[in-house]
Amino acid sequence: MANREALRELQTRLASRLQAAKAEGSNVSSWLAVETAGERYLLPLGHAGEIFPWNGVQAVPYTHPWFLGVANLRGSLMGVVDLGGLAGTAVARTEQSLADSSLLAMNPALEVNSALLVDRLLGLRGTDAFVSSEPPAEGAPEFFGTRYTDGQGALWQELNLQAMAQSQAFLSIGV
Secondary structure (H helix, E strand, O other), rough: HHHHHHHHHHHHHHHHHHHHHHHHOOOOOOOEEEEEEEEEEEEEEHHEEEEEEEEOOOOOOOOOOOEEEEEEEOEEEEEEEEEEHHHHOOOOOOOOHOOOOOEEOOHHHOOEEEEEOEEEEEEEHHHHHEEEOOOOOOOOOOOOOEEEEEEEEEEEEEHHHHHHHHHHHHHEEEO
């Protein structure tokens, strides 16, 4: 119950920060920052949808390990993808670690009924939060965008969720 309240509080804070930035006419942050499988990712706000607490999924046989199954999220049946596993950094998940995770639904405009499992929501970020950038690593998935480094030296990988939703790797869940 406390996990749901904390998630609700985070969503309220994010929404109020976005509204305040729009009202001031300032440059609105362009990414939702998340962490999963020990990696940090930047997800475009325009591609992200609603955030849900982990509530379990119904497993689907004969799928890749990163496809966790399907979940009923506010009346919509959505495929649940372990973002870390899809990005190539699979980790062993326990019920305890999953209890602290969140599901980030992809924006309905992307026309995929999918949600991404993320370990932690880290708030909003704009380009001003980073000190340097570089192109994606050689051989990176096609949905990887620019890599950024923040002031503490942490590396952040931008993801293009629209490109991900259209990629063959994402769409081919069967083994």
